[in-house]
Amino acid sequence: MPLQSRKRRSQPAEDSDDPDPSPPQRRRLTQKQFQPQRRNGESSTQGARANRRLETPEDDEEDDALSGDEELGDSHGGTNKDRLVKKLIRLALASEYIRQPLKRTDISSKVLGTQGRMFKSIFDQAQRELREVFGMQLVELPMREKTKLSQRRGIINQCHFPPSTSPAQNSDRAPTSSKQYLLQTVLPQPFRESEIVQPHGFREQTYTGLVTMIVSLIYLNGKVLPENKLIRYLTRMNADDYTPIDKTEKIIALMVKQGYITKQKDDTGDGGHDYYLGPRAKMEIGSDGVLNMLKTVYGVKAPEDLEKKLQRNIGPDLDAIAADEGPSQKRVKGGGRKRATQNDEDD
Numbered sequence: 001m002p003l004q005s006r007k008r009r010s011q012p013a014e015d016s017d018d019p020d021p022s023p024p025q026r027r028r029l030t031q032k033q034f035q036p037q038r039r040n041g042e043s044s045t046q047g048a049r050a051n052r053r054l055e056t057p058e059d060d061e062e063d064d065a066l067s068g069d070e071e072l073g074d075s076h077g078g079t080n081k082d083r084l085v086k087k088l089i090r091l092a093l094a095s096e097y098i099r100q101p102l103k104r105t106d107i108s109s110k111v112l113g114t115q116g117r118m119f120k121s122i123f124d125q126a127q128r129e130l131r132e133v134f135g136m137q138l139v140e141l142p143m144r145e146k147t148k149l150s151q152r153r154g155i156i157n158q159c160h161f162p163p164s165t166s167p168a169q170n171s172d173r174a175p176t177s178s179k180q181y182l183l184q185t186v187l188p189q190p191f192r193e194s195e196i197v198q199p200h201g202f203r204e205q206t207y208t209g210l211v212t213m214i215v216s217l218i219y220l221n222g223k224v225l226p227e228n229k230l231i232r233y234l235t236r237m238n239a240d241d242y243t244p245i246d247k248t249e250k251i252i253a254l255m256v257k258q259g260y261i262t263k264q265k266d267d268t269g270d271g272g273h274d275y276y277l278g279p280r281a282k283m284e285i286g287s288d289g290v291l292n293m294l295k296t297v298y299g300v301k302a303p304e305d306l307e308k309k310l311q312r313n314i315g316p317d318l319d320a321i322a323a324d325e326g327p328s329q330k331r332v333k334g335g336g337r338k339r340a341t342q343n344d345e346d347d
Helices: 001-012 023-034 045-099 104-112 116-134 149-160 203-221 227-236 250-259 279-284 286-301 306-314 320-325 326-346
Strands: 134-140 180-185 224-226 261-265 273-277
Touching: 045 104, 045 116, 045 224, 104 273, 104 306, 116 134, 134 306, 180 279, 203 250, 203 261, 203 286, 224 227, 227 273, 250 261, 250 320, 261 279, 273 286, 279 286, 286 306
Parallel strands: none
Antiparallel strands: 134 180, 224 273, 261 273
């Protein structure tokens, strides 16, 4: 009797329809469930090929993932370029707000960093966004005024003689590009009227008036104004020591710092200084701004030949002459000297 009872208890363990198989049995069932069945006469090599065919969709998904990563990398590259463009625009706006020129070295160090080769593409895209969004563009500042007598003679000689082709001599020539920029409006002329574009606040209005007045005096005195003569002009306006916004000395120093005027020692050696036009004054005011101010001051009593008198006082622009008339003047002078030599021989 005890043996029969043991056999009855062991029969359920041998039943394959047990709903809860043991872990080894579960693993064997899983392997059998996912193992591909071979056909009659099919070898193991053919079965491996079938397995590879079954794995093909997974490989396609991996390829799609890789291509997605590449597209993501391209999008990151575009995002990086846009970020550099925005940094350049912010730097240009911040520099113009404090009236400081935007230097090429600042763009390289503060914006580009190790991406120095992308300067042209970044600069061009920033220019497009500045024009379309802000109505402004970056304009390169002109070179500083040639203040020394030797520099002026060099410009005159450049008008009569072409530049040398020798690399050693060309290396000694002064640079022709300032590599400094400022923001200039590109709005249509109807939107630039004084009723629309006005300095904001009393301090800004007073400072703009002082800058325009001093720059105009420099223009009217042949683009160079001795310090003692400037003091006499300021004394007439009771602004030789103080202005409505600050000390006169600090205001003039601020104009020099912002590039409206430049201060150089005179050639007399008595310790005096001369004031010249700065690069920013040429771009923001210029001779046209001086002429408009004179017409506003004179009103209906402005002389008819006011523009001619202004051009006579300003004098020739040596930089423009050196850029436009350099090689042609040599041929004219050379021809004149040759004819004079022939006349001497005839005499």
